[in-house]
Amino acid sequence: MNRAMIRYVTSWILRLEGLLLCSSVIIALIYREFDVLPKYLMVIAGCEALGFLLAQKPEDSRIYQKSGYITVALAWIVMSAVGALPFVLTGEIPNYIDALFEIVSGFTTTGSSILKDVEAVSHASLFWRSFSHWIGGMGVLVFILMFIPVKGGSQMNLMRAESPGPDVSKFVPRVHNTASILYKIYLGMTLGQILCLLIARMPWFDTLCITFGTAGTGGFGILNSSCASYTPVQQWIITIFMIAFGVNFSFYFLLLFRKPKAAFKMEEVRAYGLIILTSIVLITVQIFSRTTLYHHLGDAVRDAAFQVGSIITTTGFSTTDFNQWPSFSKWILVLLMICGACAGSTGGGMKVSRILVLLKTLKKELLQIVHPRSVRKVMLDGETVEHTVLRSINVFTAVYFLIFGLSVLIISLDGFSMETNFTAVAATLNNIGPGLAGVGPASNFSAYSPISKLILTFDMLAGRLEIFPMLLLFVPSIWQRS
Template sequence: MNKRLILFQIGSILILEAGLMLPSLGVALLHSEQSTTAFFFSILITAGAGLLLKLFPPQDRRFGSREGLVITGLAWILASLFGALPFYLSAQIPSYIDALFETVSGFTTTGSTILANIEVLDQGLLFWRSFTHWIGGMGILVFLLAILPQNNSHSMHLMRSEAPGPEVSKFVPRLRDSAKILYQIYILLTLIMVGCLLFAGMPLFDSLCTAFGTAGTGGFGIWNDSIAHYDSVLIEQIIAVFMVIFGINFSLYFFVFTGKLKNAFKNEEFHWFLGIILAAILMIAVNIMPLFDGFWTSWRHSSFAVTSIISTSGFATVDFNLWPTFSKIVLCLLMMVGSCAGSTGGGMKIVRIGILFKSLTRDLKKFINPRIIRRVRFNGLSIDEHVVAGIQSYFVIYMLIILASILLISLNGFDLTTTITSVLTTFNNVGPGLEMVGPTGNFYDFSGFSKLIFCLNMLLGRLEIYPLLFCFTLSAQKSTKFQSTF
């Protein structure tokens, strides 16, 4: 394990994070806010820690998958610990654990909050809170790869560790160029959304914060009643469309921009994603129709809720806590399904659900006819058996973490629905759950221990378990010792 290289890379990430706090400092200065001092010292502390870690550069800058996993896990933990400083030093979130929860929720694009009154925060803090969604959406390390020269063959381990989905591919031969393309698409789509929201009548500050939350599929709002504050069908529909856009695999946009439309629109995961969205909207719209004035009003609220939950954005226009049980169960299932691999969304990912479903049907057919030989196919390609086995293992670990978390969170003594959905929404990086943690609720009343469990769940969900799990085991040292004996 190349420890000096790991610390050196973490130092670069902390310096980068300090730089990313500067726009929020600018907002605080512009409005002469109390949080200006908090941002100033947070930047100094974060940059100082980063420079300290870079004082002793490593002799050997090569690293493999183990170093990539450790760098990814530690980077997200330390970025969250330092990113919480502006909230804590400003005393606007006086508890550091609460500040950490809010920051982890931001970076992991979860959108769950401990704040009962969001509007009391300074605008600089509101900007930082939403900006963490935008930073975490595409990934801190992907941004680092885009702006700093890295060894192409080894830095792939960083991108593979952080990027969502069962596998990662490069758009172009050089990984740095692939990271640049990803961020160029990300920035362009964000700017287009800001322009659309401005056209719809939303103020500039609101448009930026909303676009950050949508692009990262996070869902932090700047008003207590979220998107319902604007009471605008046009704004709701713009946000709903962009939540779907950011829930789609970004490689499809690369194909579109390079003129390879056929490759984009024949993508099977894309078809599954749109099919699930349309089916869920229709089912919920019919189910909630008695609560609203006609089918089209129920369709409006159903479409926003479905796109918000499946993209794991978490914005809200109505309190779906008040909807029938059937609709709430559909939304809970969508929390677990999530969006596409290679998007900024969370959840299990459509591609994993599709491959699991196809492997299950394949195994049932083999049970009936043991002589049959059939490979699992997805996107027109035959999926290697080790990929299928890896996805099955991932699903088992995914369910075990959920069950263990539910057991630990139940120590708070809250009702069953609150306990289960609080775990589902944090682990799948969605934001709101049901009952106490519904669209109008928050996580403030949970114990400090539970909030730390939620933080761990949010990080595990965003990094898709393995990088963080690897950091908390001694498997790196053990495997090295084991290999050295042969």
């Protein structure tokens, strides 16, 4: 394992984080929050100083697959450990475990919070929470790949370890160019939403924070009501962009390079759209016809569309307390939590592509039993899914549910209801934000014990990094010198 290269990449992470924290300094100056300003400056100075000390360029700049996973896991842990410091130093989240939970929730684009009153937090810290979504949405190492000089397939090993989904392919021959294209699409869509919300007369600070949360599919609100206080037009804009950011970015790449047939041929994107449409229809019918919560069909459709878009993309914003919805509608949302968005998007969850492959594999096995002599392959987008991909998806699914079950078991020691604990793990492992019952949209995660918060923090990191980079940290042989 190339320890010198891991240290070098970590130095880039620290220096970049210090630079990104400067955005909160600007916000503090705009709103004259001179009490929190020195605290942010202290963290920035520490980031830059430590980054400079670790910045010695190694002779061997190659990163192999094993080192790639470890580098990504450690980079996210360091980034989170440092990113929590402003909350502690300002006294807005004095407990470090709570602050770590909050910023990990931000960077992993989860949106779960321990804050009981977000409106009491300074503008600088509110901005840092929301901006962390945008940073983590596409991946900080994907951004660094545009600048950092590494050899051979090292960049691809980093990108595979950080990018969400069962497989990462290069759009163009050079990974540097792939990262550049990804961020140009990401930035372009972000600016598009900012423009739309400003035209819809949303205040500029709200526009930036909500857009960062939408783009990263994060979900930190800056109001206690999340997005319920915004106008119907503003809510529809957020809904559309949440769904758009949950689409595989390969789809946008193909459209950008005038290949619409190939773009709309993507089974995952078509399935994603069908799941969203079906869920909206089912929930709308029930909450409008079977409850007294809605007197106008338009309101029911808007809330259903918003919550479906928010949950399947694992964004986590809310316009209503869906804890009050009937069980059928609530459990549709739970299934959407597990399903998640498309691979290659900023969304979390298991990913639609994995669900499709698992269903196709199930169909293949059933038909194989009926016709033992037949030879069948699992196909996706007209191409055969390789055995290595099938194996990785099967292993991922098994480990996913193992971590899910163990996490629910451990946090159950705190004595909360099964619905609360189950959806708390579903919300964090799938990077969603709110769950049901005690961790619903009108509640938060503050009541959990420090141990449970650390378990849920691990789940957020594991969910964002596709589990394996975090698990490798616990394999003793990985740390042996080779």
